[in-house]
Amino acid sequence: MTIKKVCCLGAGYVGGPTCSIMAYKCPDIQVIVVDKSKQRIDEWNSDVLPIYEPGLDEVVKQCRGKNLHFSTEIETAIKEADLIFISVNTPTKTFGYGKGKAADLKYVELAARDIVETVESGFKIVVEKSTVPVKAAESISTILHSKQKAGVEFQVLSNPEFLAEGSAITDLLHAERVLIGGEQSPKGKLAIGALSWIYQHWIPEEKILTMDTWSSELSKLAANAFLAQRISSINALTPLCEETGADVSEVAKAIGKDSRIGSKFLQASVGFGGSCFQKDILNLVYICESLGLQEVAAYWNSVIVINDYQKRRFSLRIVHRLFNTVTDKRISILGFAFKKNTGDTRESAAIHLSKHLMDENAKLAIYDPKVDKQQILDDLSHPYISEDPSRVARLVTIHQSAYEAGQGSHALVICTEWDEFVKLDFRRMYEIMEKPAFVFDGRKILDHEALISIGFEVETIGKRFNQSANRLDDF
Numbered sequence: 205m206t207i208k209k210v211c212c213l214g215a216g217y218v219g220g221p222t223c224s225i226m227a228y229k230c231p232d233i234q235v236i237v238v239d240k241s242k243q244r245i246d247e248w249n250s251d252v253l254p255i256y257e258p259g260l261d262e263v264v265k266q267c268r269g270k271n272l273h274f275s276t277e278i279e280t281a282i283k284e285a286d287l288i289f290i291s292v293n294t295p296t297k298t299f300g301y302g303k304g305k306a307a308d309l310k311y312v313e314l315a316a317r318d319i320v321e322t323v324e325s326g327f328k329i330v331v332e333k334s335t336v337p338v339k340a341a342e343s344i345s346t347i348l349h350s351k352q353k354a355g356v357e358f359q360v361l362s363n364p365e366f367l368a369e370g371s372a373i374t375d376l377l378h379a380e381r382v383l384i385g386g387e388q389s390p391k392g393k394l395a396i397g398a399l400s401w402i403y404q405h406w407i408p409e410e411k412i413l414t415m416d417t418w419s420s421e422l423s424k425l426a427a428n429a430f431l432a433q434r435i436s437s438i439n440a441l442t443p444l445c446e447e448t449g450a451d452v453s454e455v456a457k458a459i460g461k462d463s464r465i466g467s468k469f470l471q472a473s474v475g476f477g478g479s480c481f482q483k484d485i486l487n488l489v490y491i492c493e494s495l496g497l498q499e500v501a502a503y504w505n506s507v508i509v510i511n512d513y514q515k516r517r518f519s520l521r522i523v524h525r526l527f528n529t530v531t532d533k534r535i536s537i538l539g540f541a542f543k544k545n546t547g548d549t550r551e552s553a554a555i556h557l558s559k560h561l562m563d564e565n566a567k568l569a570i571y572d573p574k575v576d577k578q579q580i581l582d583d584l585s586h587p588y589i590s591e592d593p594s595r596v597a598r599l600v601t602i603h604q605s606a607y608e609a610g611q612g613s614h615a616l617v618i619c620t621e622w623d624e625f626v627k628l629d630f631r632r633m634y635e636i637m638e639k640p641a642f643v644f645d646g647r648k649i650l651d652h653e654a655l656i657s658i659g660f661e662v663e664t665i666g667k668r669f670n671q672s673a674n675r676l677d678d679f
């Protein structure tokens with residue numbers, strides 16, 4: 205079967221970049237990305253794309269209007285497409301059964317209903333790109349088949365996405381693997397073959413793994429759980445390092461040399477953020493609990509427990525080192541995105557850190573090179589973060605540069621590993637700060653010895669400086 209038109213429901217961090225690369229690599233296919241949000245589609249059609257992702261602008265500019273289109277005409281796009289990706293959001297439920305853990309499949313289900321109500325004829329392949337609980341494809345399939353019109357046939361595939369924000373374009377162009385799960389029937393295999401054919405435009409065939417739908421769905425949750433587990437494992441060693449005088453970077457280097465462990469994803473930090481790790485692990489925990497697998501649920505939940513502990517611990521350390529009070533002290537938060545090279549703040553450690561410091565009445569001067577002012581204010585005004593949003597207006601200011609944020613502050617707190625923070629002129633920064641001037645490096649990116657020689661008091665993750673231990677004793 206030949207695919208001529210592809211449509212994607214959801215023009216977000218996954219739908220947008222994935223379809224842009226698909227259009228770029230498959231000039232013989234028309235790709236239409238649709239979204240319910242007119243504002244988001246308008247932005248995709250403008251010069252300032254709704255998401256920041258290195259390399260994305262160039263790809264979009266090259267294909268947009270040729271074989272890549274962004275539209276709110278959802279029905280038309282669904283009707284005309286041979287293959288439909290569902291790439292909508294699957295947030296953690298905030299109400300009812302499974303509140304705080306289970307994935308909210310409302311948007312996936314609504315997308316499936318949009319499809320079944322719109323399609324009038326032909327064989328349509330529906331591809332679950334969103335990250336979903338195991339057996340979600342089965343639910344989508346049930347919805348599609350329950351209202352299917354005569355002359356219409358659906359096949360549902362699972363094709364989870366493994367891109368990471370900030371490197372999405374490289375990840376998509378050079379994917380280590382593409383996973384396609386589907387029914388092991390002749391029609392299922394036909395659909396798998398059709399989706400595989402699209403990817404084969406740029407991904408070597410041996411990197412395209414095909415399997416049953418449930419294994420594919422579980423593999424996505426498992427991959428994120430394993431990645432997050434590595435971060436929590438290295439972070440769990442950081443308090444030990446700080447207590448004993450060991451250096452977590454040395455420990456990471458030593459263990460990473462063992463090829464069975466490997467060196468990637470061992471960067472200790474203030475805690476992982478992002479829209480998916482926590483959400484997907486909570487989802488896994490919920491599935492385990494629903495199946496009565498309490499020990500397994502507790503095992504995966506501990507990854508989140510350590511992450512929360514790490515964020516809280518770092519905030520406490522800031523308060524402790526600033527002589528146990530930060531009330532009315534100006535603290536510069538450098539970086540608000542959950543990692544560098546993205547403007548995404550979802551579940552960013554900076555939000556939680558800011559909350560803890562606001563609870564202590566600190567005045568926060570925040571700077572991030574890619575996050576909008578309004579986004580920061582919205583994040584901090586969220587009811588989960590500030591019971592009283594007027595506190596945000598009183599305590600938070602947003603700045604245009606690190607120096608502007610640093611002016612008159614008692615401490616710099618590095619929350620995101622932006623390259624520009626490494627290149628700051630710290631002598632200049634030292635001059636404009638209150639004394640003693642503190643640096644809390646939550647990302648371990650700065651030259652700490654150089655900072656100490658300038659006169660800074662330095663704290664970082666997983667390493668104790670003798671100087672700070674002495675000062676703590678003095679206090």
Ligand SMILES: NC(=O)C1=CN([C@@H]2O[C@H](COP(=O)(O)OP(=O)(O)OC[C@H]3O[C@@H](n4cnc5c(N)ncnc54)[C@H](O)[C@@H]3O)[C@@H](O)[C@H]2O)C=CC1
Nearest residue numbers: 213214215216217218239240292293294311315334335365
């Ligand atoms: N953000 C990431 O880096 C990754 C995300 N994922 C998964 O991909 C899925 C999407 O994530 P994001 O792109 O980050 O979400 P997002 O929130 O950026 O985008 C989702 C979009 O879907 C739209 N939408 C919702 N229902 C719709 C419908 N019925 N028709 C058309 N549009 C609809 C929303 O308006 C929104 O713009 C999630 O399941 C996530 O877990 C997977 C891998 C990476």
Ligand SMILES: O=C(O)[C@H]1O[C@H](OP(=O)(O)OP(=O)(O)OC[C@H]2O[C@@H](n3ccc(=O)[nH]c3=O)[C@H](O)[C@@H]2O)[C@H](O)[C@@H](O)[C@@H]1O
Nearest residue numbers: 365366367368369435469470471473476477478480542543
């Ligand atoms: O399902 C998803 O959404 C995606 O989730 C992650 O991608 P992403 O969250 O975009 O970014 P990561 O690079 O994984 O970083 C996540 C968080 O962990 C932190 N991190 C990462 C690596 C590390 O060694 N230490 C560390 O603290 C980052 O700073 C960031 O806050 C996975 O890496 C992707 O494969 C997956 O597709």
